[in-house]
Amino acid sequence: MTHILIAGLGLIGGSLALNLTSDTSHTVLGYDHDQATLAYAKDKRIVHDVYESFEAAVRAVDIVILACPVSVTCDLIDQMNDMVLTTDILVTDVSSVKQSVLQRAEQLTNPRIHFVGGHPMAGSHKRGIEAAKEHLFENAIYVLTKTKSATDQDVKRLEQLLATTKAKFIQLNGEEHDEMTSVISHFPHLIASSLVHQAEKWQEKHPTIPTLAAGGFRDITRIASSNPTMWQDILFQNKAVIKRLLEDWILEMKDLHQMLEADEAVAMHDYLDQAKRYRDGLDRKGRGALMSFYDLYVDIFDQPGALKQVVTLLAEATISIKNIEILEIREGITGVLRLSFVSKDDQLNAHRLLTTQGYETMLEE
Numbered sequence: 001m002t003h004i005l006i007a008g009l010g011l012i013g014g015s016l017a018l019n020l021t022s023d024t025s026h027t028v029l030g031y032d033h034d035q036a037t038l039a040y041a042k043d044k045r046i047v048h049d050v051y052e053s054f055e056a057a058v059r060a061v062d063i064v065i066l067a068c069p070v071s072v073t074c075d076l077i078d079q080m081n082d083m084v085l086t087t088d089i090l091v092t093d094v095s096s097v098k099q100s101v102l103q104r105a106e107q108l109t110n111p112r113i114h115f116v117g118g119h120p121m122a123g124s125h126k127r128g129i130e131a132a133k134e135h136l137f138e139n140a141i142y143v144l145t146k147t148k149s150a151t152d153q154d155v156k157r158l159e160q161l162l163a164t165t166k167a168k169f170i171q172l173n174g175e176e177h178d179e180m181t182s183v184i185s186h187f188p189h190l191i192a193s194s195l196v197h198q199a200e201k202w203q204e205k206h207p208t209i210p211t212l213a214a215g216g217f218r219d220i221t222r223i224a225s226s227n228p229t230m231w232q233d234i235l236f237q238n239k240a241v242i243k244r245l246l247e248d249w250i251l252e253m254k255d256l257h258q259m260l261e262a263d264e265a266v267a268m269h270d271y272l273d274q275a276k277r278y279r280d281g282l283d284r285k286g287r288g289a290l291m292s293f294y295d296l297y298v299d300i301f302d303q304p305g306a307l308k309q310v311v312t313l314l315a316e317a318t319i320s321i322k323n324i325e326i327l328e329i330r331e332g333i334t335g336v337l338r339l340s341f342v343s344k345d346d347q348l349n350a351h352r353l354l355t356t357q358g359y360e361t362m363l364e365e
């Protein structure tokens with residue numbers, strides 16, 4: 001029997017708990033500072049038992065998963081270092097930022113603790129245990145980072161433990177991780193929020209702005225609806241990289257301003273074209289750092305009956321859909337469904353099936 005502690009039973013900790021309890025050889029314990037979260041976790045059997053004391057919980061297990069906000073995770077590593085432990089413990093985390101966590105982990109002097117950094121690169125805009133989902137990490141990239149207190153065997157053990165998540169593991173060092181996640185996750189978050197602020201400011205002049213905010217604006221600002229407390233923590237924990245990206249971004253915006261000022265239409269076209277090429281290529285390169293899928297666009301009419309029809313057709317043909325998004329649709333008017341599939345085969349089979357049924361579809365190549 002492996003005894004596992006999850007410290008921080010929110011969206012990520014709760015989702016991992018749901019995975020780990022599905023294996024009967026695991027006893028999963030939970031620790032959180034929020035009483036209601038502990039009560040919910042126990043009541044819904046998301047964990048086998050809960051603890052109000054972090055130290056008591058650590059003493060009861062062989063493996064600890066730290067799933068609190070990044071700054072709290074750093075403090076918990078320090079607390080574990082001061083504990084007198086009688087058995088070896090494999091410790092990992094789930095933090096979106098790695099260097100600040102690894103810095104603490106590399107300072108560990110407690111010989112009982114073996115630390116492997118972790119980051120499952122999937123989530124949602126929701127927070128808290130009630131949003132936890134067992135399948136949250138399916139096909140997602142799960143980054144692992146070895147520290148000097150851990151062996152390759154520890155990394156393997158963690159991969160085996162987390163195999164039920166169906167995530168894909170890769171190893172990166174902290175610097176690589178923080179630079180890459182800044183580019184594709186943390187910094188875009190800041191920009192999404194700034195676009196929303198811009199819309200809100202312009203709404204003073206044009207009150208109908210929200211009515212016009214259609215597909216493009218909604219697509220690019222979706223992540224601005226995420227948990228502000230968590231993102232504030234991430235941005236400050238990864239401050240050095242974010243500041244560098246922000247400086248580059250400001251220079252690039254100045255270049256764009258200059259192109260308009262000087263009527264450099266060709267340069268602007270090239271800028272947009274180069275972005276389109278790179279963006280189009282991302283989906284073809286298989287799974288990115290955040291997941292990429294094989295997409296199919298389908299024209300539909302008259303929601304929600306039409307949506308049900310498409311989903312039923314695909315379900316009957318056992319083609320599984322990973323994600324559905326409705327783009328720019330209003331009741332009773334033509335709309336576009338974006339269906340995402342995990343494999344190229346599913347995408348092509350869905351394309352064939354729906355076109356033979358008379359649907360107008362477009363494959364994202």
Ligand SMILES: NC(=O)C1=CN([C@@H]2O[C@H](COP(=O)(O)OP(=O)(O)OC[C@H]3O[C@@H](n4cnc5c(N)ncnc54)[C@H](O)[C@@H]3O)[C@@H](O)[C@H]2O)C=CC1
Binds near residue numbers: 007124125
């Ligand atoms: N939300 C997302 O999409 C993703 C988040 N992460 C990382 O996962 C970690 C957790 O994020 P979420 O689960 O989304 O947040 P969450 O807000 O859903 O859960 C955090 C949990 O930690 C608990 N907590 C907070 N401070 C605590 C403290 N001092 N002592 C004990 N418990 C405390 C909260 O009560 C809550 O249950 C963060 O480090 C985040 O960077 C990683 C991948 C995706």
Ligand SMILES: O=C(O)C(=O)Cc1ccc(O)cc1
Binds near residue numbers: 120122
């Ligand atoms: O929903 C999205 O697009 C996300 O960006 C989810 C997410 C949030 C934080 C992470 O560290 C990893 C993934």
